[in-house]
Amino acid sequence: MDDVRLDKYLWAVRIFKTRSDAADAIRNNRVLVGGSYCKPSREVKVGDVISVKKQPVTYQYKVLDLVSSRQGAKNVPQYCLNITPQEELDKLQVPRETIFVFRERGTGRPTKKERREIDALMDGMYYDDEE
Numbered sequence: 001m002d003d004v005r006l007d008k009y010l011w012a013v014r015i016f017k018t019r020s021d022a023a024d025a026i027r028n029n030r031v032l033v034g035g036s037y038c039k040p041s042r043e044v045k046v047g048d049v050i051s052v053k054k055q056p057v058t059y060q061y062k063v064l065d066l067v068s069s070r071q072g073a074k075n076v077p078q079y080c081l082n083i084t085p086q087e088e089l090d091k092l093q094v095p096r097e098t099i100f101v102f103r104e105r106g107t108g109r110p111t112k113k114e115r116r117e118i119d120a121l122m123d124g125m126y127y128d129d130e131e
Contacts, residue, residue, distance in 0.1 A: 003043035004066045006033065006050075012067045013080040015052055015059075025052070049083070056091045059084045 004012075007022040010031070016022035023040040025031050030053040033042060044050070048063045062081040071079060110118065 002066075003045055004068045005040065006031070006038060006042045006044050007040035008068055009044045009063070009066070010050070010052070012070050013061075013076050014071065014073060015061065015080075030054075057084070057088050059088070 007019055007026060010016050010022040010025075011019040016025065022031075026038065026040045026042075029037050031038070032051040033044070033048055035049075035051075044063055044066065046063055046065060050061045050063065052059045052061070060083045062083050063079070064081055065079045067079045
């Protein structure tokens with residue numbers, strides 16, 4: 001096997017749950033191969049370094065061998081090596097900031113309007129970094 005499509009490879013080594021998820025991430029510039037953006041149809045070769053942005057971490061993988069069919073979790077280390085720097089992995093341990101919304105005891109669950117306001121606050125905190 002000489003080469004495999006990028007979206008198929010990312011799906012086969014279990015970086016993404018579905019092939020269409022992998023293709024969407026590639027199209028949305030969350031995947032780089034060798035430091036450059038590419039298309040889902042790009043051919044992956046042994047030795048390529050693939051960077052995958054999954055908030056809040058940018059993972060890096062080195063292609064050890066090519067595979068086109070989905071692999072079991074035990075077999076993945078034969079095909080792909082996780083070379084993500086430790087400082088990126090440390091971002092997973094950062095405690096998440098939470099917004100405590102004060103509600104009087106006995107007022108019940110938030111109304112639909114209050115829920116939208118809470119969601120808007122949370123979206124503003126967690127999704128400002130994406131672009």
